[in-house]
Amino acid sequence: GAGVSQSPSNKVTEKGKDVELRCDPISGHTALYWYRQSLGQGLEFLIYFQGNSAPDKSGLPSDRFSAERTGGSVSTLTIQRTQQEDSAVYLCASSPEDTQYFGPGTRLTVL
Amino acid sequence: DQQVKQNSPSLSVQEGRISILNCDYTNSMFDYFLWYKKYPAEGPTFLISISSIKDKNEDGRFTVFLNKSAKHLSLHIVPSQPGDSAVYFCAASASGTYKYIFGTGTRLKVLA
Numbered sequence: 425g426a427g428v429s430q431s432p433s434n435k436v437t438e439k440g441k442d443v444e445l446r447c448d449p450i451s452g453h454t455a456l457y458w459y460r461q462s463l464g465q466g467l468e469f470l471i472y473f474q475g476n477s478a479p480d481k482s483g484l485p486s487d488r489f490s491a492e493r494t495g496g497s498v499s500t501l502t503i504q505r506t507q508q509e510d511s512a513v514y515l516c517a518s519s520p521e522d523t524q525y526f527g528p529g530t531r532l533t534v535l
Numbered sequence: 536d537q538q539v540k541q542n543s544p545s546l547s548v549q550e551g552r553i554s555i556l557n558c559d560y561t562n563s564m565f566d567y568f569l570w571y572k573k574y575p576a577e578g579p580t581f582l583i584s585i586s587s588i589k590d591k592n593e594d595g596r597f598t599v600f601l602n603k604s605a606k607h608l609s610l611h612i613v614p615s616q617p618g619d620s621a622v623y624f625c626a627a628s629a630s631g632t633y634k635y636i637f638g639t640g641t642r643l644k645v646l647a
Contacts, residue, residue: 428578455633466539466624467579467637474633515578522567524635526578 426450428527430516436533437506445501445530449518456493457524458501462512470514473499506534538562539627541638549646554612556641558625561606565627569635570599570610573622582623583610615645 429448437443449456458470469483473493484490488506493499503510511534517524540559548554558568566587571579585592585599585608592599598611612619622642626635 457635459637464639466537466541466639467626469634469636472633480633517578522584523569523581526571526580528576528578 428516428518428525430514430527430530432530433528434531434533436535438535439508440505442502442504443506443532445503445514445516445532447499447501447516447518447527449497449499449516450520450525451497453518453520453525454496455519455524456499457517457519458491458499459515459517460512461515461529467515470501503532506532508534510534537639538565539625539636539638541623541625541641543641544639545642545644547644547646548615550617551614554610554615554619554643554645556610556612556623556625556643558608558610558638559606560608560627560636562627562629562636563606564629565636566630567628568599568601568608569626570597571624571626571637572619573624573640579624612643615643617645617647619643620645 431446454475456473459467471491472480488504491501513529513531515529517526569584570582572582573579583597601608622640624640626637628635
């Protein structure tokens with residue numbers, strides 16, 4: 425069966441540009457998470473979607489970050505006016521209950 | 536404030552021996568703990584979990600021990616195999632919440 429997929433796998437952008445990262449969760453999983461892993465750091469929670477409830481955006485580091493989840497399935501994380509400190513691996517995970525299933529991540533490099 | 540800490544960034548173990556990975560937490564509300572394994576260029580994969588009502592959970596070569604009074608958990612892998620070489624993350628959550636707090640990971644290298 426298909427796991428969580430993310431695209432692109434790698435993204436190199438210039439400082440100040442906007443980027444969109446996509447996550448396709450496992451079908452039927454109601455919960456979806458975005459995390460960020462910077463070099464030498466653990467997984468940093470960004471945002472959580474659960475069904476039709478309002479998302480928990482408490483982990484978003486600034487108002488340049490936003491995320492949507494359309495139709496309870498695909499999610500897009502958007503970073504506007506990227507900065508060099510945004511360089512990290514962005515991981516998406518979906519979950520039916522307690523266990524999270526992670527995608528392979530998108531490695532974002534901001535030059 | 537790092538609520539979940541993995542103080543050893545790396546660990547090397549000989550094949551066939553026991554690997555012990557440690558994790559400490561500070562929030563006494565945490566009652567569910569998980570270990571994830573991560574290979575390069577892949578997302579973390581779930582390995583094993585433990586609820587605070589238990590002090591041990593075993594799955595094949597993997598055993599997780601929880602010491603609630605010390606706010607400490609450990610993952611034992613025995614016998615260790617070269618394919619176990621990866622980064623291991625522990626994570627914790629509290630009942631009724633969906634947020635998982637992850638440690639910074641320990642890179643395990645199993646030497647053949």
